[in-house]
Amino acid sequence: xxxxxxxxxxxxxxxxxxxxxxxxxxxxxxxxxxxxxxxxxxxxxxxxxxxxxxxxxxxxxxxxxxxxxxxxxxxxxxxxxxxxxxxxxxxxxxxxxxxxxxxxxxxxxxxxxx
Amino acid sequence: xxxxxxxxxxxxxxxxxxxxxxxxxxxxxxxxxxxxxxxxxxxxxxxxxxxxxxxxxxxxxxxxxxxxxxxxxxxxxxxxxxxxxxxxxxxxxxxxxxxxxxxxxxxxxxxxxx
Numbered sequence: 001x002x003x004x005x006x007x008x009x010x011x012x013x014x015x016x017x018x019x020x021x022x023x024x025x026x027x028x029x030x031x032x033x034x035x036x037x038x039x040x041x042x043x044x045x046x047x048x049x050x051x052x053x054x055x056x057x058x059x060x061x062x063x064x065x066x067x068x069x070x071x072x073x074x075x076x077x078x079x080x081x082x083x084x085x086x087x088x089x090x091x092x093x094x095x096x097x098x099x100x101x102x103x104x105x106x107x108x109x110x111x112x113x114x
Numbered sequence: 115x116x117x118x119x120x121x122x123x124x125x126x127x128x129x130x131x132x133x134x135x136x137x138x139x140x141x142x143x144x145x146x147x148x149x150x151x152x153x154x155x156x157x158x159x160x161x162x163x164x165x166x167x168x169x170x171x172x173x174x175x176x177x178x179x180x181x182x183x184x185x186x187x188x189x190x191x192x193x194x195x196x197x198x199x200x201x202x203x204x205x206x207x208x209x210x211x212x213x214x215x216x217x218x219x220x221x222x223x224x225x226x227x228x
Contacts (some may be wrong), residue, residue: 024181031214042218042221043205043218045215045216048214050214050216056214057213071180077160089157091159093159102164103161104161105158105160106158107156107158108157
């Protein structure tokens with residue numbers, strides 16, 4: 001079975017450019033999470049979707065960040081305009097609705113903003 | 115408020131040594147789940163175990179074992195006869211039953227030297 005798929009795996013861009021990160025959750029999973037990992041702040045939850053609807057985006061750092069989930073098999077995290085402090089590894093995770101279930105993470109996208 | 119503390123920032127052992135990674139948590143919830151994840155140098159986050167707060171039985175999986183003690187709010191992870199491939203960052207995490215937000219500890223970086 002395919003796990004959570006993220007693309008690109010690495011992204012290098014210049015300050016001010018728009019960046020779009022993509023995620024395909026595990027088939028049948030109806031909850032999707034975007035995390036950011038940095039050395040300073042560890043793993044931070046950015047936003048959580050349930051059945052394609054954003055439930056909690058309180059972790060989104062600022063208006064430059066936006067996330068969408070147009071259907072059950074695809075989500076994007078966009079940063080516009082990007083800044084050097086956005087450099088981090090961005091993980092997508094998914095799980096089923098049942099509260100017992102476990103989040104499974106994608107391989108992450110390493111973003112470098114120059 | 116929920117909190118997960120992994121007091122050990124880094125641990126270094128020699129191959130074949132046993133090593134225990136500590137995890138202490140805080141929660142006011144009566145039911146919750148505890149998790150361990152492994153992040154090898156390649157960067158992905160790999161799920162290792164989930165434990166329900168009702169189940170205090172220790173668990174063993176090959177060289178890995180977990181000791182859950184509700185009385186001390188601890189969920190420690192022991193690797194027996196460590197191997198170089200065990201070198202990774204290990205995260206302990208907590209989520210209340212029915213909740214969506216998983217609280218991660220800061221992680222413990224384990225170095226296993228040949």
